[in-house]
Amino acid sequence: MTSDDGQKVLMAKIGAAHGIRGEVRVKPFGDDPLSFADYGVLTSKDGVTSFEVERARVQKTVVVTKFRNVNNRNQAEDLNGVELYVRRDQLPEPEEDEFYYSDLNGLSVVDRDGNDLGKIVAVQDFGAGDLLEIRPKRGRTFYIPFTKDFVPEVSLSRGQVTAHLPEDYFSDDGSDSSETASPDK
Structure with a gap:
């Protein structure tokens, strides 16, 4: 197996048991x-355990799946x-402008001026769309929406994405505290 053949792509994650x-x-x-069932044998992250889909059906937000040799x-x-x-x-x-996670x-992340923002450590989707999780050199990770507005350029060949973030993106509070309203009395 060549090193290119060894790169793995996460297709799905097994959840709770369904039935007996x-x-x-x-x-x-x-x-x-259902696409994860189209590629033949799936493996665990370490490559030790393999899984073959016998049947799969969509049920709401999950796919109820029966794997070969899993019988109870x-x-x-x-x-x-x-x-x-x-x-x-x-x-x-x-396709063009499509990427596997x-x-x-x-990939490194730079702002529109070329300043380093960090590296992508994960792509998350909590239900409202894809988010890039970025780990800066110092501090906690942060998220940016993976949309054309926020990430107009992805260059796999350069190993870099360009992010266009609003000026107040990293502020703790979206408003200026000096502009708080007070009732007239």
Whole structure:
């Protein structure tokens, strides 16, 4: 296996058991909730454990999935929290202005003047859209929306994204405390 073949892409994460026959709830990452089942054998992050999808069906926000050789609730419960990966070379090339999360991790982030803001450590989606989690050289991580307005340029070849942040983006308070209103009496 070459080093290019060894790069893994997170496709889904196994959640709670579903029923008594070995099914689990799976949270997929991607536009098509069933796409993780299209790539054959999935592996755990360490590559030691492999998973083959027997059947999968969308149910609300998860995909109820039956994996081969997982035949009862106890086996299914043991899988809670396992992340499912495929090799990067198994995936199609993304369209223009589309990126796999794994391609963004580790990229440096600069502002419009070229000042270093940090590195992307994760791409999160808490329900309102993709967010880039940025780790600065000092301090706590912060998030920026992964939209064209906030991130107009992504250069995988340079290993860098450019962020356009509003001037008050890092202020603790969006308003000036000297402008607080007081009632006239």
